[in-house]
Amino acid sequence: MTDPVFFHARNRLTVADIVELTGAEPVPGLSLDLSVERVAPLDHAGEGDLSFLENPHYLPMLETSKAAVILISPKFVDRAPKNAPLLVAREPYRAFAQIGMALFPDAARPQSFFGAKGISPGAVVHPEARLEIGVTVDPGAVIGPRAEIGAGTIVGANAVIGPDVRIGRDCSISPNAVIQHSLIGNRVIIHAGACLGQDGFGFSMGPRGHLKVPQVGRVVVQDDVEIGACTTIDRGANRDTIIGEGTKIDNQVQIAHNVMVGRHCVLVSKVGISGSTVLEDFVVMGGASATVGHIRIGMGAQIAGAANVKDDVPPGARMGGTPAQPLGDYARELALLKKLVKSSRVRSGQGTDGGSTA
Template identity: 55%
Template sequence: MAEPQFFPVATSLDFGEVAVISGTALPEGVDASRPVTGAAALETAGPSDVAYMDNPKYTDALASTKAGLCLVSPRFAERVPDGTTALISPAPYHAFARVLSRFFPDALKPASVFGSQGVAPGAFVHATAVLEAGVTVDPGAVIGPGAEVGSGTVVGSHAVIGPQVRIGRNCAIGAGCTLQSTLIGNRVIIHPGVRIGQDGFGFAMSPKGHMKVPQIGRVIIQDDVEIGANTCIDRGASRDTVIGEGTKIDNLVQIGHNVVIGRHCVIVSQVGIAGSTTLEDFVVLGGQVGLAGHLTVGMGAQVAAQSGVTGDVPRGARYGGSPAQPALNWARESALLKSLVAKRAKSIGRSES
C-alpha cells in the first residue's frame, strides 16, 4: 500500500529559480536549468532536492548529503561536498523557508477539507451573517448572526463563529475553534482547537463566596497573527484583550483578560500570561514562562523558558529563573549554588571517610 502524500509538491523549479527565490547567486558554471523537484533534510535529500544547513551540529550530515542544492551560511560553504551546489546566504533558514513556501504553499495554514470555495453541506450560516465572495465554510461549521467573514478565508469543520464576530480576508480558522466577542484582521492563522473570546477569570472574592464579574470587553487580533492549537485567549473585562500585528503564538498558551501584546512578539508553548499584563513590541517568551498580572515587559525583552515573572521587565532585558531576574545574575547564582553543593558533597564525603 502506497504511503499517503499529505503535502504534494505544488510546482517544480530549476536551479536558477531557486537562487532567485532564496536571494542567492549560482556559482559560475552551474547549469541554471537543472530541475529541482522538492526540498528535504540533509540526510534524505537527493540530487533533485534543495536542503539547508546553518548549525555546527549538522556538519557530518552536510558532508554526506546528496542534495543537488544546499543553502548554507558563508562559514560552512567550504564543507559542502562535491556534487552539491552551495547557495551562500547570510540567513539560510529564512532562504529555505521562502523556497519551501513555493513548493508547499498548502502547508502554510490549515486547509479546507471541503476542497472548494463556498458553504459545504452540513455547515450552518445564519441568515444575517455576511460572507464575502471566496469564503470557504467546511462541514459542521457554524457562523452566527451578524458575523462577517472576509474573502479568501477558510472556516474549518466544526468551528463556531459567534454573533457579531468579524474575521478579515485570507484568514484560516482551524477545525473545532470557537470565536466570540472577537475582531480579527487579515491573514490571521488560527490553528485547530483555539478558544478566543470566552470569559476572563474575573471574580469579586470575599469570605462568603466569590461573585462572578461580567466580562464585557473584546479580543482584538491584528493582521498577520498566528495562534497555535488549543491556545486560549480570554476577552477583556472592561477593556479589550489585544494581540498585536505579526505576533506568533505557539500551542497551549493561556492569555488572560485585558492582556495587551505588542507587534511581532514570539510566545512559545505553555506560556501563561495573567490578566492586565502588557507585552511591548518584539518580546520573546520561552516555553512555560509564567507572568503575574498587571506587569509590563518592555520592548525587545526576552524571558528564558520556565521563568516566573513577578515584576516588570525593562526594555531589551534578558531575564531568567524563578522569580525571574537579569540573566547574568541568574547564571551567576546558578553557578554559585552548583559550586556550594559540590563543596558540601565533597565535605560530607571526607567526614564519612
C-alpha cells in the same frame, strides 16, 4: 522531508528561480537549470531535494549529503566538499522558508478538509451572517447572526463563530476552534481547538463568596497573527485584549483578560500571561514561562523557558529563573549553587555523584 501523500509541490524551481526569489548566490559551476521539487534534511535529501545548513551542529552531514541543492551560510562554505551544489545565503533558513512557500503554498496554512469551495450543506450559517464571495465553510461549522467573514477565509469543520464576530480576508479557522466577542484581521491563522473571546477569569473575592465580574471587552487580533492549537485568549474585562500584528503564538498558550501583546512577539508553548500585562513589540517568551498580572515587558525583551516574571522588564533585557532575574545573574547563581552542593557533599563524605567516598 516532503511527504508524498499529504503534500504535493505546485511546480519545480530551478536554481535561477531560487536566486531570483531569495537573492542567494550560486557557487561557480552550479548550473542555473538544475531544479528541485521537494525539501529534505541534509541526511535524507536526494535527487530533486533542496536542503539547507545554518546550524554548525549539522556540519558532519554536509560531507555525505546527496541533496540536489544546499542553501548554506557564507561562514560554512569553506567546510563543504569540493563541487558541492551550494547556494550561499546570508540567512539560509529564511531562504529555505521562502522556497518551501513557493513549492508548497498549501502547507503554509490549514486548508479545507473536504477540498470544496463555498458553504457546505452540512454547515449552519445564520441568515443574518454576511460572508463575502470566496469564503469556504466546512461541514459542522456554525456561524452566528451578524457575523462577518471576508473573502478567501476558510472555516473548518465544527468551528464555531459567534454572533457579531468579524473575521478578515484570507484567514484560516481550523476545526473545532471557537471564536466569540472578537475582531480578527486579515491573513490570521487559528489552529484547531483554539478558543478566543470567552470570559476572562474575573471575580471580586471575599469572605461572603466570589462575585463574578462581567467581562464586557473584546479580543482584537491584528493582521498576520498565528494562534496555535488549544490556545485560549480571554476577552477583556473593561478594555480589549489585543494581539498585535505579526505575532506568533504556539500551542497551549493562555492569555488572560486585558492583556496587550505587541507586534511581532513570539510566545512559545505553555506560556501563561496574567491579566492586564503588557508585552511591547518583539518580545519573546520561551516555553512554559509566565508572568504575574499588571506588569510591562519592554520592547525586544527575551524571557527564558520556565521563567516566572513578577516585575516590569526593561526593553532588550534577557531574563531567566523564578523569580525572573537578568540571565547573567541567573547563570552565575546556578553555578554558585552547584559549587555549594558539591562542596557540601565533599565535607559530608559523599562523592560528587551522591555516593559515599568511604
